[in-house]
Amino acid sequence: MNTAEGQAATLTGTLWEAACFAGGLSTGTHRHFPGALDPAWLAALPLPSQAQLPPGQPVALIDGTHREFERHIQTATLRAACEHRPRTRVYEDIGCSDDGWAGLATSHLTRLSGSALRVLCSVYESRHGDQTFRAHRDTWFGAVIQVSGAKDWQIGEGLLDAAGPPPTAVTMAAGDVLLIPKSLPHLVTTPADPGWSVHLAFALDRDPPPVRNALPSPLMHPPR
Secondary structure, three states, X not given: OOOHHHHHHHHHHHHHHHHHHHOOOOOOOOEEEOOOOOHHXXXXXXXXXXXXXXXXXXXXXXXXXXXXXXXXXXHHHHHHHHHHOOEEEEEOOOOOOOOOHHHHHHHHHHHHHOOOOOOEEEEEEEEOOOEOOOOEOOOOEEEEEEEEEEEEEEEOHHHOOOOOOOOEEEEEEOOOEEEEOOOOXXXXXXXXXXXXXXXXXXXXXXXXXXXXXXXXXXXXXXXX
């Protein structure tokens, strides 16, 4: 199952089964599925990275502390920008080509979910201490796959509303799947052990992008 079609089928089947088990895209509760996928299999997925940026691949650098947001499409300028100020890197809309695993998976998920807007898939790559988003809500249903390393998640209304219930802590390890309902607040950081993280984020049931946004999310970048 290492062809693009087989990879797409495995990812699509795993995510859609998890979403159905959780109650569908309208559920208001996050769900964590440890060990849903084989980490060794995930490690073989061809992914863009800072060391090998495909031509024309946009990469967003996130700095929620300074409310800044910038994009790069060249490896040299990306490396220089990351050295200047370490930030989470988001390889946007990697499924824009229909002949690769990501394009096939997003097409399958678009049909299965009935999403009005095409499902998007992006890669988040970070190291411990990198700047990232502050606590926020997304305007889509997020299906997250941890590819390698680890990621700490704080999830719940208490992140943005002091009167709300305290957030739930979830640590993602390679092979885990996490479902984040639309508009559910969350805060994501990369732990010191092992010190890095790579995860896939599929955006289902997206709301139309706003006309103006002070800090637009990478997943809202218009598809190429």
